[in-house]
Amino acid sequence: MTARGEIGGFGNEFSSEDSRCPGSLPEGQNNPQVCPYGLYAEQLSGSAFTCPRPANKRSWLYRILPSVKHKPFTAVPCGNLTENWNEVEPDPNQLRWLPFIVPKSTEKKVDFVAVSGLHTVCGAGDAKTRNGIAIHVYTCNTSMVDRCFNNSDGDFLIVPQQGEILITTEFGKMMVEPNEICVIQQGMRFSVDVFGETRGYILEVYGAHFELPDLGPIGANGLANPRDFLCPVAWYEDRTVATGYTVINKYQGKLFACQQDFSPFNVVAWHGNYTPYKYNLNNFxxxxxxxxxxxxxxxxxxxxxxxxxxxxxxxxxxxxxxxxxxxxxxxxxxxxxxxxxxxxxxxxxxxxxxxxxxxxxxxxxxxxxxxxxxxxxxxxxxxxxxxxxxxxxxxxxxxxxxxxxxxxxxxxxxxxxxxxxxxxxYQCWEPLRSHFNPNWNNPILV
Known part of the structure; x- marks a missing residue:
């Protein structure tokens, strides 16, 4: 389901093809006149074409049908997902939230991107100018069926807290459990399966991608090591959906949906350095x-x-x-x-x-x-x-x-x-009392 990889660009190239179609990855060029198995070539770019090589991020996808084949997008309700940072007056107080409530499946079926699935807690900046962040929580109890999501605004760093999630992407599948994280980068389509009441946190960034921090005097080793990041192995489904498959797009802070009659997870092979990935926090x-x-x-x-x-x-x-x-x-x-x-x-x-x-x-x-x-x-x-x-x-x-x-x-x-x-x-600090004694002589400090 996953393979070892490295993140952050740096010229690293990865490739994968579904074992059911050996040789589906073209040899020697990205976009041949006719792709193996009659596939379509499609590039997903995560950076400007002219970015310096270490920061240039793109992947080639070889798919049964290209993602351009869909009906027009129309606006859909955003629920509690927002980029309106002026809804209420600013509050500089220390804030703490009790555990966010997960809806009971016996009361209401809620998937990852349902109207009450994603909730924006706080944020700043603007997706239109590609500069800012948002913090969300997800609370859901049912899997996405014939629905997928993609974020045109930025990257999602997903932190599961309760319940594992099976994320199907155009690049393949990833099972992500609590104490693991995953990153779904800008523009990548994905669907989330859950196995009961599920909760977690999301950090969204506009205009930049996540990368490993510089190590400086720490040296070559320490913190998160590139070899511990895993990316999906190619997996495709060739499936038509007579009732329509819904693609939900987060664009300029709003949600839009379109219909198509086939699964978007129809990528038979891919290569590049722009992929979703996961990481186990125990490896830090x-x-x-x-x-x-x-x-x-x-x-x-x-x-x-x-x-x-x-x-x-x-x-x-x-x-x-x-x-x-x-x-x-x-x-x-x-x-x-x-x-x-x-x-x-x-x-x-x-x-x-x-x-x-x-x-x-x-x-x-x-x-x-x-x-x-x-x-x-x-x-x-x-x-x-x-x-x-x-x-x-x-x-x-x-x-x-x-x-x-x-x-x-x-x-x-x-x-x-x-x-x-x-x-x-605020009351957790109320019992703090003064220990000041101007005549105090602490032998530890002498």
Whole structure:
């Protein structure tokens, strides 16, 4: 179903053909006068034609019928999917959401892109100018049938939290489980099968693609390794749909649908460096502090979508995996801080070390630009007096962060409609008390 690959362009070429049609991948040229098996050649470009070679992203698809064969697109309801960042007044408060509710299948059938399947929580920027991000959650309970989705606005980084998802793409199939992620890049058509009540998070970026962060002084090894990313193996279905197959297109923040009479997953072979891919978070090689103090969360970056400013990301995907804590003479949990980035956190499983109560799997938090945040009072008191021995941190836990240089606005659904905002969140810091003593002499610091 998947094969090893590398991401980020860098001239890497991958190819695959369905074993049912050996030799379906043309030899020696991309677009022969007649393709093997009578297939159509179609190129999917993820970058401008004239991009420098390391950033040039494209794949050739050899398909039974080209994707251009469809009826006209017409607008369809967007539900809670939006790019309107002015629905409600800005809110600089620390925000936390209780686990987002998954509809019961006995009450209502909801698939991945149904009106109530995708929900925009927050975001910033503009898909028209190709500069911005959006953060969504998906809550669904049934598979997509004779329906597929493609995003003309940007890339989807999908983080399953509850329930595995089987994603069928034009390039093949990927099974993605909680504690794995996948990226469906701009323009790629896909359908999602689920196996019960299902929930997860999505980071969408406009105008940039995800890539591995630079390693700098870390050297050649560490963080996410290219060899651990998997891309699909070619798989096709030659199927006509008399009642019509629906293609749903997200375009300029709105949804449109068209009909065609055949499956879009009719690609027999493909080659290129522009593919969907998945990654198991257990494969992340943690870099951590081994002396004193608390290293910045940037050391946990899995993927980044760079901006035009060096070192400043449109969005980073950061995880907080199980690891050893060995820092000496140090308050080990995250420090109190304010910064110039927006931080949206989610929890896949377990208990996050700095907030063991209240922050739950399937929920989220948002700490906006320059909004102060940090460990709750209980975490501070406990770790201020803890005996510092080497210890496992975050065992059985996987928290993550979507970090962005954009000042994100929360949607009306996120603040009001979903009714999952934890209005007591601020109270976790209320018990913090002054320990100041002007006559104090700490022998540790002398």
């Amino acid at each position: 090689m943690v870099i951590n502090c081994v002396a004193f103090d608390h290293a910045d969360p940037s050391i946990f970056t899995v993927l980044t979508a760079k901006s035009t400013r060096p070192g400043v990301a449109i969005a980073d995907f950061v995880i907080f995996p199980p690891r050893w804590g060995v820092a000496d003479r140090t308050f080990r949990p995250p420090y109190y801080h304010r910064n110039c980035m927006s931080e949206f956190m989610g929890l896949i499983k377990g208990h996050y070390e700095a907030k063991e109560e209240g922050f739950q799997p399937g929920g989220a938090s948002l700490h906006s630009i320059m909004t102060p945040h940090g460990p709750d009072a209980d975490c501070f008191e406990k770790n201020s007096v803890a005996e510092l021995q080497p210890e496992r941190v975050a065992e059985g836990t996987m928290a993550f962060m979507f970090e962005s240089s954009f000042s994100m606005a929360v949607t009306k659904w996120g603040l009001q409609t979903c009714q999952r905002v934890d209005k007591s969140y």
